[in-house]
Amino acid sequence: MSFNSIYEISGSAMRAQVMRLDTIASNLANSDTASTTEEGAYRALKPVFSAMYQSTQNDRSVSASVNTLGVTESDRTVEQRFEPNNPLANADGYVFYSNVNVLEEMADMMSASRSYETSVEVMGRVNSMQQSILKLGQ
Known part of the structure; x- marks a missing residue:
């Protein structure tokens, strides 16, 4: 595996985590x-990723990346509260709130971070390895 492949893998993983953090922030x-x-209540968004593997040059070089398939809405039910004095209450006096679980989102944010x-550390180590190889050639 070449250094460029490692940079591409780490870069695609970083892009995936940025997308994950963006949906968490939303x-x-x-x-x-x-x-x-x-139907109008906000539903939590979740990105969907897949690993993509590619081989080139008669299977002598293998590359991988994180592929973003899209963003889906959570199927968790929205919260329904009886608040007849709320200006957003429907005819029955209910207001619908988002299905976002704040604790779950915070844990997901820590994991994504x-x-x-x-991935940043991997790139730093690869850079250090490349510099060490260049020093050997002097």
Whole structure:
């Protein structure tokens, strides 16, 4: 595996974690939003990733990357509260709130941050290895 392949793998992993952090930020920003209908309530977003493997030059070189398949909405039910005095209450007096679980999102954010940091560390180590190889040639 070449150094370029390692950089590509780490770069794609970092892009995936940035997307993950973006959806988490959106979820947290909308965690307390209310709606008059269940369909209008904010639903938590979750990115979907897959590993992509490629081999080249008669299987002598293997490359991998993280592929983003898209973003899906959580299927968790939205919270329904009886608040007849709320201006967003429907005819029955109910207000619908997002299905975002703040604790779950915070844990996911810590995991995504650590994964991003790991990819940065991998790139730093590869860079250090390349510099060491260049010093050997002097």
